[in-house]
Amino acid sequence: MKHSNARPVIGITMGDPVGIGPEILVKALNDSTLYAVCKPLILGDSHIIKKALSLLNISKNINIIDDPEQGQYQSGTLDIMDISTIDTNKSDLSYPTVETGTAMQKYITCAIDLALADRISGLVTCPITKTAMKLAGSQFHGHTELLAHRTNAEEYAMMLTGNKLKVILVTIHIPLSLVSASLTTQGILKKIRLAHTSLKDRFNIPMPNIAVAGLNPHAGEESMFGREEEDIISPAVRLAKEEGLKVTGPLPPDTVFYQAVSGRYDAVICMYHDQGLIPFKLIHFKDGVNTTLGLSIIRTSVDHGTAYDIAWKGIADPSSLIQAVKTAAFQAQNRKRELIENEN
Ligand SMILES: NC(=O)C1=CN([C@@H]2O[C@H](COP(=O)(O)OP(=O)(O)OC[C@H]3O[C@@H](n4cnc5c(N)ncnc54)[C@H](O)[C@@H]3O)[C@@H](O)[C@H]2O)C=CC1
Numbered sequence: 001m002k003h004s005n006a007r008p009v010i011g012i013t014m015g016d017p018v019g020i021g022p023e024i025l026v027k028a029l030n031d032s033t034l035y036a037v038c039k040p041l042i043l044g045d046s047h048i049i050k051k052a053l054s055l056l057n058i059s060k061n062i063n064i065i066d067d068p069e070q071g072q073y074q075s076g077t078l079d080i081m082d083i084s085t086i087d088t089n090k091s092d093l094s095y096p097t098v099e100t101g102t103a104m105q106k107y108i109t110c111a112i113d114l115a116l117a118d119r120i121s122g123l124v125t126c127p128i129t130k131t132a133m134k135l136a137g138s139q140f141h142g143h144t145e146l147l148a149h150r151t152n153a154e155e156y157a158m159m160l161t162g163n164k165l166k167v168i169l170v171t172i173h174i175p176l177s178l179v180s181a182s183l184t185t186q187g188i189l190k191k192i193r194l195a196h197t198s199l200k201d202r203f204n205i206p207m208p209n210i211a212v213a214g215l216n217p218h219a220g221e222e223s224m225f226g227r228e229e230e231d232i233i234s235p236a237v238r239l240a241k242e243e244g245l246k247v248t249g250p251l252p253p254d255t256v257f258y259q260a261v262s263g264r265y266d267a268v269i270c271m272y273h274d275q276g277l278i279p280f281k282l283i284h285f286k287d288g289v290n291t292t293l294g295l296s297i298i299r300t301s302v303d304h305g306t307a308y309d310i311a312w313k314g315i316a317d318p319s320s321l322i323q324a325v326k327t328a329a330f331q332a333q334n335r336k337r338e339l340i341e342n343e344n
């Protein structure tokens with residue numbers, strides 16, 4: 001690690017300039033407690049950040065830098081790597097364009113490259129839209145797929161975390177109609193292993209107690225309502241148990257989340273996006289954090305999207321971003337400790 005001070009440098013990508021990213025970023029960095037746990041570095045566009053400051057009537061010093069080493073990292077100053085220069089007089093920021101889509105993608109690739117080069121200790125992403133990614137010509141749906149590709153991750157997973165509930169998704173951004181055909185015993189087993197290792201290493205849970213949700217009503221009920229549990233999910237759970245992991249399932253999806261929230265399980269493996277995200281957001285909409293598992297670098301994110309309906313109105317809630325930055329800082333400190341322990 002090139003930066004010696006105890007606080008880790010956390011790169012925060014500004015997200016879609018047309019969405020609520022710039023606003024929540026400015027609001028989050030107005031919270032001085034973030035500076036106590038990390039050195040926040042904005043990867044974005046100082047023109048847009050200035051516009052957000054003006055919208056919110058917040059005053060900050062702007063320190064534009066080319067290298068993370070040049071940051072001041074003090075509350076009251078925003079350290080920014082200017083990756084795009086969007087002309088805010090010409091762009092009214094009311095809809096995504098090729099320019100804004102390309103810019104938001106560059107913030108992410110730049111942050112990934114800095115993390116891979118060990119110039120920052122982790123990255124936190126503000127929201128982007130999948131449609132703007134497409135507009136900019138990206139082959140990836142969102143951050144997760146782009147991160148996995150650029151870091152050469154063989155196995156990765158999306159995990160949403162809050163203090164009451166943690167969910168890990170087996171399938172992510174695919175149509176519901178393709179979920180069943182996408183499930184495989186080996187695929188589910190890999191997510192269980194990834195969940196186990198990440199909960200242990202990144203969240204300090206020595207022996208995570210993992211629940212696996214079924215796919216069908218009543219987890220198939222003796223195959224009356226579908227065979228995926230019997231044919232695909234149960235064998236994965238059995239193999240994980242044989243490896244010594246603490247895992248239970250497939251459990252009826254309508255009760256497993258209640259049980260997890262009540263403290264019976266540390267995390268729930270979910271078969272598809274909304275199976276996990278509906279219960280998760282009911283509880284953690286405000287303070288939930290999205291973490292990508294299986295990467296060689298640390299990445300967390302807000303749990304919400306670009307919220308175009310409220311963008312540039314000054315009313316977006318920065319709580320999820322604040323929590324995402326704290327989580328990345330916590331994980332970076334854990335990782336640093338591990339590296340030191342391994343060296344000794
Ligand atoms: N981390 C990321 O980059 C994520 C990106 N997305 C993307 O965002 C785009 C929009 O997705 P939607 O499904 O509309 O979800 P959304 O989260 O953007 O909005 C859903 C509703 O929640 C409200 N909302 C969201 N965040 C808020 C905040 N911080 N404060 C106050 N209200 C908030 C919005 O105003 C809207 O009414 C999609 O392209 C989606 O793929 C969605 C989730 C995460």
Ligand SMILES: NCC(=O)COP(=O)(O)O
Pocket residue numbers: 128141142143144145277290301303
């Ligand atoms: N619902 C979460 C989500 O869509 C986040 O996607 P990503 O951009 O973090 O891959």
